[in-house]
Amino acid sequence: MIELLFIVPLSVLVAFYSGYYLFGLRYGKNIRYGSSETCMPRVSLVIATYNEEDIIGKKIENILEIDYPKDKLELVFVDSSTDNT
Secondary structure (H helix, E strand, O other), X not given: OHXXXXXXXXXXXXXXXXXXXXXXXXXXHHOOOOOHHHHOOOEEEEEEXXXXXXXXXXXXXXXXXXXXXHHHEEEEEEEOOXXXX
């Protein structure tokens, strides 16, 4: 009788977890996520500059080379410079 109190719940747990595992093997790989283009969030790059006239051109070129959709990329320049930045 004591053995049944141990064996029955253990059997139920083993059956449950085995079924869960088998279900995951069967149907788990069919989950599809959105394409990488549609799931990418909109990103804002905030660039703080102060008298950076000589390097700002290279910085902008570097940022535009980022492999990210251009329609989801926003550049924000914070500038209180006294030169032509």
